[in-house]
Amino acid sequence: MALYRSRYHPPGTAPGTLSTHPDTPAGEATLCLTRFDAETLEERPAATIEECLAALRAAEAAGGKGTVWLHVAGTPDADLAERLKAAFGLHPLALEDVLNGCQRPKAEMYDEHLFVVLSHADYTGRDLHLYQTSLFLKGNLVLSIDCCAADLLTPIRNRLRQGGQMRKRGADYLLYALIDLAVDHKFPVLERLGVAVEALENELLEDADAKAMPRIHRLKRHMLLLRGMLWPEREVLSQMQRGDMEPAISRKTQVFLRDSYDHAAQALDLLETYREVLADLQNLILMASGNRLNDIIRILTVISIIFMPLTFIAGIYGMNFDREASPWNMPELGWAYGYPAVMLAMLAIALGMLWFFRRRGWI
Amino acid sequence: MALYRSRYHPPGTAPGTLSTHPDTPAGEATLCLTRFDAETLEERPAATIEECLAALRAAEAAGGKGTVWLHVAGTPDADLAERLKAAFGLHPLALEDVLNGCQRPKAEMYDEHLFVVLSHADYTGRDLHLYQTSLFLKGNLVLSIDCCAADLLTPIRNRLRQGGQMRKRGADYLLYALIDLAVDHKFPVLERLGVAVEALENELLEDADAKAMPRIHRLKRHMLLLRGMLWPEREVLSQMQRGDMEPAISRKTQVFLRDSYDHAAQALDLLETYREVLADLQNLILMASGNRLNDIIRILTVISIIFMPLTFIAGIYGMNFDREASPWNMPELGWAYGYPAVMLAMLAIALGMLWFFRRRGWI
Amino acid sequence: MALYRSRYHPPGTAPGTLSTHPDTPAGEATLCLTRFDAETLEERPAATIEECLAALRAAEAAGGKGTVWLHVAGTPDADLAERLKAAFGLHPLALEDVLNGCQRPKAEMYDEHLFVVLSHADYTGRDLHLYQTSLFLKGNLVLSIDCCAADLLTPIRNRLRQGGQMRKRGADYLLYALIDLAVDHKFPVLERLGVAVEALENELLEDADAKAMPRIHRLKRHMLLLRGMLWPEREVLSQMQRGDMEPAISRKTQVFLRDSYDHAAQALDLLETYREVLADLQNLILMASGNRLNDIIRILTVISIIFMPLTFIAGIYGMNFDREASPWNMPELGWAYGYPAVMLAMLAIALGMLWFFRRRGWI
Amino acid sequence: MALYRSRYHPPGTAPGTLSTHPDTPAGEATLCLTRFDAETLEERPAATIEECLAALRAAEAAGGKGTVWLHVAGTPDADLAERLKAAFGLHPLALEDVLNGCQRPKAEMYDEHLFVVLSHADYTGRDLHLYQTSLFLKGNLVLSIDCCAADLLTPIRNRLRQGGQMRKRGADYLLYALIDLAVDHKFPVLERLGVAVEALENELLEDADAKAMPRIHRLKRHMLLLRGMLWPEREVLSQMQRGDMEPAISRKTQVFLRDSYDHAAQALDLLETYREVLADLQNLILMASGNRLNDIIRILTVISIIFMPLTFIAGIYGMNFDREASPWNMPELGWAYGYPAVMLAMLAIALGMLWFFRRRGWI
Amino acid sequence: MALYRSRYHPPGTAPGTLSTHPDTPAGEATLCLTRFDAETLEERPAATIEECLAALRAAEAAGGKGTVWLHVAGTPDADLAERLKAAFGLHPLALEDVLNGCQRPKAEMYDEHLFVVLSHADYTGRDLHLYQTSLFLKGNLVLSIDCCAADLLTPIRNRLRQGGQMRKRGADYLLYALIDLAVDHKFPVLERLGVAVEALENELLEDADAKAMPRIHRLKRHMLLLRGMLWPEREVLSQMQRGDMEPAISRKTQVFLRDSYDHAAQALDLLETYREVLADLQNLILMASGNRLNDIIRILTVISIIFMPLTFIAGIYGMNFDREASPWNMPELGWAYGYPAVMLAMLAIALGMLWFFRRRGWI
Secondary structure, three states: OOOOOOOOOOOOOOOOOOOOOOOOOOOOOEEEEEEEOOOOEEEEOOOOHHHHHHHHHHHHHOOOOOEEEEEEEOOOOHHHHHHHHHHHOOOHHHHHHHHHOOOOOEEEEOOOOEEEEEEEEEEOOOOEEEEEEEEEEEOOEEEEEEOOOHHHHHHHHHHHHOOOHHHHOOHHHHHHHHHHHHHHOHHHHHHHHHHHHHHHHHHHHHOOOHHHHHHHHHHHHHHHHHHHHHHHHHHHHHHHHHOOOOOOOOHHHHHHHHHHHHHHHHHHHHHHHHHHHHHHHHHHHHHHHHHHHHHHHHHHHHHHHHHHHHHHHHHHOOOOOOOOOOOOOOHHHHOOOHHHHHHHHHHHHHHHHHHHHHHOOOO | OOOOOOOOOOOOOOOOOOOOOOOOOOOOOEEEEEEEOOOOEEEEOOOOHHHHHHHHHHHHHOOOOOEEEEEEEOOOOHHHHHHHHHHHOOOHHHHHHHHHOOOOOEEEEOOOOEEEEEEEEEEOOOOEEEEEEEEEEEOOEEEEEEOOOHHHHHHHHHHHHOOOHHHHOOHHHHHHHHHHHHHHOHHHHHHHHHHHHHHHHHHHHHOOOHHHHHHHHHHHHHHHHHHHHHHHHHHHHHHHHHOOOOOOOOHHHHHHHHHHHHHHHHHHHHHHHHHHHHHHHHHHHHHHHHHHHHHHHHHHHHHHHHHHHHHHHHHHOOOOOOOOOOOOOOHHHHOOOHHHHHHHHHHHHHHHHHHHHHHOOOO | OOOOOOOOOOOOOOOOOOOOOOOOOOOOOEEEEEEEOOOOEEEEOOOOHHHHHHHHHHHHHOOOOOEEEEEEEOOOOHHHHHHHHHHHOOOHHHHHHHHHOOOOOEEEEOOOOEEEEEEEEEEOOOOEEEEEEEEEEEOOEEEEEEOOOHHHHHHHHHHHHOOOHHHHOOHHHHHHHHHHHHHHOHHHHHHHHHHHHHHHHHHHHHOOOHHHHHHHHHHHHHHHHHHHHHHHHHHHHHHHHHOOOOOOOOHHHHHHHHHHHHHHHHHHHHHHHHHHHHHHHHHHHHHHHHHHHHHHHHHHHHHHHHHHHHHHHHHHOOOOOOOOOOOOOOHHHHOOOHHHHHHHHHHHHHHHHHHHHHHOOOO | OOOOOOOOOOOOOOOOOOOOOOOOOOOOOEEEEEEEOOOOEEEEOOOOHHHHHHHHHHHHHOOOOOEEEEEEEOOOOHHHHHHHHHHHOOOHHHHHHHHHOOOOOEEEEOOOOEEEEEEEEEEOOOOEEEEEEEEEEEOOEEEEEEOOOHHHHHHHHHHHHOOOHHHHOOHHHHHHHHHHHHHHOHHHHHHHHHHHHHHHHHHHHHOOOHHHHHHHHHHHHHHHHHHHHHHHHHHHHHHHHHOOOOOOOOHHHHHHHHHHHHHHHHHHHHHHHHHHHHHHHHHHHHHHHHHHHHHHHHHHHHHHHHHHHHHHHHHHOOOOOOOOOOOOOOHHHHOOOHHHHHHHHHHHHHHHHHHHHHHOOOO | OOOOOOOOOOOOOOOOOOOOOOOOOOOOOEEEEEEEOOOOEEEEOOOOHHHHHHHHHHHHHOOOOOEEEEEEEOOOOHHHHHHHHHHHOOOHHHHHHHHHOOOOOEEEEOOOOEEEEEEEEEEOOOOEEEEEEEEEEEOOEEEEEEOOOHHHHHHHHHHHHOOOHHHHOOHHHHHHHHHHHHHHOHHHHHHHHHHHHHHHHHHHHHOOOHHHHHHHHHHHHHHHHHHHHHHHHHHHHHHHHHOOOOOOOOHHHHHHHHHHHHHHHHHHHHHHHHHHHHHHHHHHHHHHHHHHHHHHHHHHHHHHHHHHHHHHHHHHOOOOOOOOOOOOOOHHHHOOOHHHHHHHHHHHHHHHHHHHHHHOOOO
16 A cells, blocks of 8 residues: 555665566556647557657657657556667656656656656545656657556547647647646545545434544545645646746646646645544544443433332341341331332332432433 | 535546536526726626627727626526637636636736636525635726625625715726625624634533534534635735735725735634634533543442442341351341341441542542 | 624725724713923823824924824724824724724734734733724824723823933834833733633642633633734734834834834743643643543442442342252251351452452552 | 743833842842953952953953953842943843843844843753843953853853863854853753653553653643743744854854754754653553553443342342242242252353353453 | 653863763774775775875875765764864864764755764664764765664665766765665665554554554654654755755756655655554544443443342342231232242343343444
């Protein structure tokens, strides 16, 4: 589980060492090349790096027009990373972060390119999975590396096919679109978490049962993980929207990134609200549990207070003092109405106590 | 409930896509046009966009004098949004926020116009409703979009009709008036919440009963929602009052926005105070509940400690040892004053214990 | 109670509307005029605005020398406010804050004048009252509006009468003196609160009784209110001491305001310390309550464990099996030493248990 | 106790009023004059202000070489303060802080001199005492006022006598040495607090007894007081080390103040760590107390569940139904093996229950 | 334990006093000299300071090419420190921090050199040890002082032997490599802590037993200590990566330090996540403990409520009223079916109660 692990090289490893992570199946990653400008769109689902370089050269030959998008689906192994580095001049520190995975979201300007790390979240209703999305922007090349489900990018591809704004604007707009996708994918997750919180709340407002505690704990943990991603993502978007990455991200695209920033801020707000509600529900449970304990013990006390004196009285008249030895010995036993009198006395005691308890609001 | 939902487009949708939200009834929104300058005031309750454009042209012909205010009552559908966008050159990202609703309060300078999102709160004593108010300021046009009750704007209209300052000052002052209205509408809500908190406090200081917990929880949730709006609203007003939006908002109007900022800060202070009082009341309940438990158990213990020995003594003299078999077998039973002696002993034990408990402060 | 209310105009009211607050008795406020320079001092306890204007003109005629201080005792009604506004050119937003009362402490530079809102606190040992003090500084005029007890300002008046620094320095020094008075008046209140906290602490360290909870709650609420005033007051003084109000407040006076700032910071430190001590005392009570519960239940358990077996044994020998029907039926009853043996056995059981409990540290 | 008191003048007193505090014994303070340069050192344990002025004039005559250090041991009374003010031109606001005592640590640049307030802590293992140290730096004069034990300054004096760095560097280095002493004196206090926390922790990890609560409370209070001094002291040192006091404090001395700043930061870190450990220990106690309660009640329940049925059975066979009246009345009593059978049944019930409880892990 | 101690000189000691700490064995430290440039590498495991100076002169003679790295393994005693100071011109304040140990991580620019203090952590699964690493950078000399295990630096040495980047880049890159090593060594520690937290969580989600409290307490304490190091380390790295140390640290190396900064931030994120999970687990235990108490007491109450009335009834028919004295005295005892009737009544009562409790969900 992502909470407890952070992939890391053995301490002392040279920075930028590209080694396949043991959990990464070798050669798993596939490349998908898309080249487009306002007029044309070319898609190659199983491309090679050489085709990508050719596309870049073609775009350059055409006067720098057109954007080349290379998408790597799956975590690349060391070999592929080396080839990407050689072909596009990527910084080894950035590629190391791609191979290691589990990085904090961040945006870093290298001399060579812009490098952005974001996360994709997937919540099945029981488990929360977080995937890393790595994005490179270098001139008119966008390189995205992601091990999410393949159909995640379909909306972006469709928008490219339909033409419109996305085809006309440059590579930084494509980068924005990919960032926006990662941010907006948090909303369905949050909605499902919100539904779970709401269900819990309704349940607990009716009957604040402590059995819900592990569920609350699990929800809180999912939210902890999600917040661990959303906080730095909001920070990244705040930086990008402010213009810190300016030559790479144009002013026009910054307006759109401000929109993504708003979404990230809204997602965080929702998350914090959920967390406060959960904390409050824990309080509710704590109080209800104490209340229930009071109720039970009150009943026990009432019963004990009623029956203990009665049993004691019965015990008294069960004593075997020898009435013949002395007239002082339990003369009540010989009275004509002794038994009914005792029974009535007992009834009176019981009723009196019940009346007393009812008056004090105990029953 | 607003807590658990945030309206969003499917991830990957192109930014600025204007689609009617499923919950929005189509064609519901009505337009209301007001044109005024220091001398004249013209109101058209059911206006069209074309009339508005004509009014704008008329104002321009008159040397830029006069302000045009178009109020859209209700959430616009995609069609109306498209027409507004075409007519006034509104930014699609802003309009998308209008259609989606449930946005965080914010103030955004677009190249084309200023866009402000605020909230209106309505508290019925049981439920808290939050509505989005969207405000556009472009030159001498103010466009407000709001799905609140219609009579909310009546005080503004009346002030326009009565002439005075509002008619003389420009569009940014009208914008301020609408912002001020949204902020000041939080006070009646806060007052009602404050009355509820005060009632709870008085109740609980007399009898800290855990049954109040769900009420506290509900109040806290309302406050959580309200705070979620007030925090960014205060931020928005702080920005506007500082002069961040300066060409659009004149220096003269900033003084008034500082006043609104003060109100928002005051509202937040009140809210935080309520929240702290509620947290403290929870503590009070927790303590009182523990106290009550102690009381009950002390009574149970006192009763048990008194009656257990007595019952045991009665049990002893209820044993059937054969007194004839041996003089050692329960000779007490045959004594002349055995029974009174035992009864007195029991009484002494009971009284002694009561005295002991009273001395230790248990009863 | 100030906690739950904030006076406000109906939303939508024009800003700067001066209307008498319903709680304010009309015509209650009295004016007191003081004009002084290094050589002369003139006091008029029941002055009119016209006299004040005359004094201002006189000061101007004398080459701008001398300071005019107009003190309004009591909350002014709308009529007086209008006249003040007309006579001295006060900003309507500032005057509105004066009439409404219950404002957050703040310092605002208007084009016309400096406007400062502070609070006076009064703690009777049971209730905490907070009053608003409004101060205007315009040229050599200081206007103070306050509904506190009349003798509050006596020390200031005395210092004026005695001459010295205060007479020599200008209007901003008088403003400082009034601010300093408001800040320093928090110390007697804090001292009384501190004494209450200390008394509580000593009490609870001896016997952490939950009955102190409502007292703690009340103290915390007073502190909450006081902190709500002290925080923004410290902020105001920090601003003024830094020189944000520079032309109005001279450099020389800023040194004195730094002293007031120090006092406010110190007062806040004290308050926060009290609050932490109270939170800790709540913890103490919680723990002590749990401890006491454990003690009580331990006693109940010990008593039950001792008497239940004994009572059971007595019950056995109270059974009526027919000894004549069979030699197997309760032969113990016929033994010569049956009864003493049983009694000794019971004694042994009781002593054994006591020994066992003592060894485990239960009694 | 310093927690609950802050010495203050009656509100409205003129700033800079020098009045002897009632708790200060008059004429208690003694002066100690030290004059040194690289070559010479002159010490006068019971000096007068005039001697000090003479020493200053001598230093001036010698071309500004040499440093004059006047130490006032004990809190000065108003008379001494007036003379100090007259002799050295000290600012009355600063002197007022000296006389009042109990100030927050601070560093203030007056036109005339630098004024630094710090604290000395003394922890006896039971009580924590905090003393104020006031330091003035004016040209080559250092004036220190302190009511600590006399031997506190011995290390400084010894370093002066031994010559070395301290004699060669100027007055600001002496000031630094005095500041460093005040900061470093917190470490023995923290060590003693740390030992107490560690002892508590070891004790409570073995047996988390709630009786430790008042001790925890006391430790927390000491730490609260100490933190109240350390926070502003760190702030003061951060300011001084950054160069905010630059003409008075030379660049060379700032390097040393950075060292003192590090010490203050380290002390605060330690303190915060202790506070978190104590908070955690409270949690531990709370949990252990709940656990113990559960244990006790489980035992009570087990005993009750075992003996209640047995006593009931014994009660049944103690009933006096008339066996002669009908063969249906308690024929068991006449059976040959009735008694042993009942006894065996009881034994079986008891053993069965014990087995059942053991299986459920209750005993 | 590092939590409770901070090594310090007696207050008043002259700054920069180099004295062997009593815990440091004299002459323990060994020196290891490494000189390298792109082409050559020279290692001397047991070097002297003179050899180091010779190496520095040789490097200078070769035109400033090549880096000299002197590693001191073990804490130096005062004598060695003096010699290091004399040979390399180190600042006494820095050396004092080296001898004292237990410093907060920090980076300080002295006129003479850059001084960095970091920590190495070692977690055995039970105890956490923190060691100080001190690094000096002066021209092309790197001096590292560390009392960790010897093989810690092996990866660095190996990279030097293998040549590559590290040999080509200058002294600041070696410094970076040592810093990176210290930061990355936190990850194995965090992993082990994470595994412990995860194990605890799984255990407690199944059975939230309060016996885990001391384990949680210990884990929290380790994390407290680790956080106390990681917070300032992140701060140090943030400073260095921003370019605050620019002439000493080249721009090229700053990119790598940004990577280290990322790692430190990630480590802190992990740590904070663990801490929140642990806090939540404490909550879980608290709730489960309360729940368990409720269960036990409910059972006790059920048993008491069933048997108390039955025992009372048996007690009644054990009374000895004299049936012959009056027909009113316990005629039931003489009825033919009295006994079976009572037994059936008892059974009915018991069954009725069980049914009632089951319906209320108590059993």
